[in-house]
Amino acid sequence: MTEVMGYATKTAAVLAMREQGKRISDIAKILGISENAASGLESCAKRARNRSAKKVSATGSTVADLIPLSARQRLRPHAARREISTDRLIANLVIAIADGNLVDAVLDDGVK
Structure with a gap:
């Protein structure tokens, strides 16, 4: 398997760039694939993640x-x-909230 821009797969690259807020059209140009291909990779990964999450949620959120x-x-x-x-x-x-002991300040829910 060939790395794509430091990611193990094109799917991983698409998902990472989407998490960074990039548009599908921009991702497709960067990867040199069609918008449909980029969108398909994202959709397939989301379906797989949803199937996996459903299995995990049977034991907890x-x-x-x-x-x-x-x-x-x-x-x-x-x-x-x-x-x-x-x-x-x-x-x-x-991590920053826990390290800074900021839970009460962030939530401001009156619990002490």
């Missing part, structure tokens, strides 16, 4: 289940500016 898509979409530009995935940004945020 996954982080993807717990974070609404709308929240993830609002985080995309912040992740893109840092050139990291949305999932990595979420992990970094949780």
